[in-house]
Amino acid sequence: MSVTDELLENNARYAESFSGPLPLPPARKLAVVACMDARLDVYRILGLAEGEAHVIRNAGGVVTDDEIRSLAISQRLLGTEEIILIHHTDCGMLTFTDDGFKASVQADTGIKPEWAAEAFADLDDDVRQSIARIRANPFVPRTDAVRGFVFDVATGRLNEVK
Amino acid sequence: MSVTDELLENNARYAESFSGPLPLPPARKLAVVACMDARLDVYRILGLAEGEAHVIRNAGGVVTDDEIRSLAISQRLLGTEEIILIHHTDCGMLTFTDDGFKASVQADTGIKPEWAAEAFADLDDDVRQSIARIRANPFVPRTDAVRGFVFDVATGRLNEVK
Numbered sequence: 001m002s003v004t005d006e007l008l009e010n011n012a013r014y015a016e017s018f019s020g021p022l023p024l025p026p027a028r029k030l031a032v033v034a035c036m037d038a039r040l041d042v043y044r045i046l047g048l049a050e051g052e053a054h055v056i057r058n059a060g061g062v063v064t065d066d067e068i069r070s071l072a073i074s075q076r077l078l079g080t081e082e083i084i085l086i087h088h089t090d091c092g093m094l095t096f097t098d099d100g101f102k103a104s105v106q107a108d109t110g111i112k113p114e115w116a117a118e119a120f121a122d123l124d125d126d127v128r129q130s131i132a133r134i135r136a137n138p139f140v141p142r143t144d145a146v147r148g149f150v151f152d153v154a155t156g157r158l159n160e161v162k
Numbered sequence: 163m164s165v166t167d168e169l170l171e172n173n174a175r176y177a178e179s180f181s182g183p184l185p186l187p188p189a190r191k192l193a194v195v196a197c198m199d200a201r202l203d204v205y206r207i208l209g210l211a212e213g214e215a216h217v218i219r220n221a222g223g224v225v226t227d228d229e230i231r232s233l234a235i236s237q238r239l240l241g242t243e244e245i246i247l248i249h250h251t252d253c254g255m256l257t258f259t260d261d262g263f264k265a266s267v268q269a270d271t272g273i274k275p276e277w278a279a280e281a282f283a284d285l286d287d288d289v290r291q292s293i294a295r296i297r298a299n300p301f302v303p304r305t306d307a308v309r310g311f312v313f314d315v316a317t318g319r320l321n322e323v324k
Contacts, residue, residue, distance in 0.1 A: 003190045003244050004309055010209025011320045018318025024252055026200040028165045036216040036232055038188040041205045047172025050206075054198040057219040059232040065277045066228035070198055070221040072267065073279065078254055082165050090186055092240055105234065109300045115227045117235065138271045147166055156180025158173045 022051035024078065031074045033130070034086035035061035039153050042086070054080060060093040061086055062118045062126065063133040072139040081142050083134065086158065087127050088151035093119050123150050127161040184213035186240065192216070193236045195292070196248035197223035201315050204248070216242060222255040223248055224280045224288065225295040234301040243304050247292050248320065250313035255281050285312050289323040
């Protein structure tokens with residue numbers, strides 16, 4: 001049995017005690033942008049209940065055009081106002097460089113990715129970079145309540161980046 | 163007090179009973195691509211524990227260059243092999259068009275987004291579109307175990323798209 005099939009059995013049990021539907025707009029008017037890392041259960045880390053916040057995730061928790069797209073839709077169409085960014089310790093993005101990653105992909109496939117891999121060397125600096133990208137972008141209307149954090153995978157704590 | 167400050171108090175409680183760190187590579191060798199919708203608590207829907215799967219999320223759960231970037235890093239550097247895609251009923255992406263969204267942003271800011279908003283008219287069709295984008299891309303090496311689902315926000319069930 002594949003992992004996917006096992007998880008579908010979990011979903012059948014989840015549905016047994018499920019009560020819905022909740023409204024579409026996030027109840028707490030919040031969007032979270034976090035790393036895809038498996039250890040980050042964003043709802044538990046922040047104590048979020050279903051229906052409270054948009055959760056956007058990718059490799060690194062970085063801000064590219066696709067996160068701007070999601071944040072623009074979140075704020076303009078669904079009324080969110082605050083943004084929380086979450087990077088974390090022991091992140092895979094600290095372990096390689098864009099040039100190295102793209103060269104390995106090119107060696108394997110013959111094609112060099114036309115996008116940046118978005119590797120970074122310093123967690124706090126990259127959180128600041130992500131905040132700066134949001135603030136500099138014309139399509140995200142509310143940027144007065146954007147705060148960035150590093151999640152410590154050893155302690156479970158969010159530490160704010162100033 | 164802002165919502166962010168309230169959630170930081172939740173995080174302090176989370177950290178009190180936290181035990182870590184877990185290993186970096188996802189234990190179940192799985193990556194999930196899901197919509198950012200607030201009602202989708204992906205870990206609970208699939209019965210995932212911390213450390214088991216990468217979770218990638220955006221408006222719609224669609225596949226753009228940034229999801230390809232995340233999936234390429236997930237598979238090439240961190241060993242994932244299966245992919246689960248999750249769209250859901252009552253999705254905001256069904257309620258507008260790319261042209262309409264971009265025109266409203268342009269009317270508000272004077273600038274037309276250079277990216278697609280990725281609105282769609284049919285859930286099953288867009289799940290198939292996302293699977294096709296992954297399969298057609300040279301940078302994601304393992305595409306033999308990609309399956310797509312629509313989460314029903316009324317029942318909590320994942321229904322597979324064939």
